[in-house]
Amino acid sequence: MPEGPQIVFLKEQAGIFVDQEVIIAKSDYTEIPIEIISGQPLRNIKSFGKELLLCFPDFTIRVHLMFFGKYAINGSINRQLTLGLTFENGDLNFYACHCIIIQNQLNLVYDWEKDVMQENFNFNQAFTNLRSQPEKLICDALLDQSILAGVGNGIKNEALFQAQIHPENMVGIIPETHLKSLIKACVIISFEYLQWLKEEINPITWRVYRQKVCPRDHLNLRKEKLGKTQRSSYFCEKCQVLYHPDFS
DNA sequence: GGTTATGTTATTTC
């Protein structure tokens, strides 16, 4: 379920529980010592990439929804409860996700500037980090959370299309201006995605991801599992450029 | 029943 925008959306929705005390904490299968949570006041909720961070005075619970994770606010779903928090004004339930306790200060754990949806996202650092791995395929690099936290397979495909870059390009071969456009596209699309979620009128309309036809020239899109990550890439061979080495 | 899917990490293998 999760790419960065959905986690930001979840953070905003769960904001109603900030400054509330956990009355009961429960879990079907404990990976964390839930007994330490009861009675604790939820001080803040943050997000980093695809991770949700529930901040308590002495520790933070990091929730990662992984592939199949779901959550419910003031409701429940019939599946394995990873973490259920009951507050005075409602409850927050996480299913089939990974939870861990972080004892360290978050600023020591996270480099916030890598998160494309963070207000202090560092564009230049992202560019430099990308360029530092010139051999990597761009379709893999975009999914690397240590380069661009929050970008998932959907945003990856949309950003590559928008920047007109073929997913199989090596990072090092992509012209600087185009690589910068690509990073910008990741940020813009992430916020568009968030806006879609907030408007909750229609489901997200992807332009190429999970689509059959290129919206620009109406040719059939190609769908292939590419790179080391072997994740589905949807792309238009005509619109998205595959650069070739220049031996001049 | 098999495959696929918005993800990541641990383990095994070379």
Add this chain to the structure above:
DNA sequence: AGAAATAACATAAC
């Protein structure tokens, strides 16, 4: 030792 491949996990839809 270290990189690379593979397995693992949890769930629904087609």
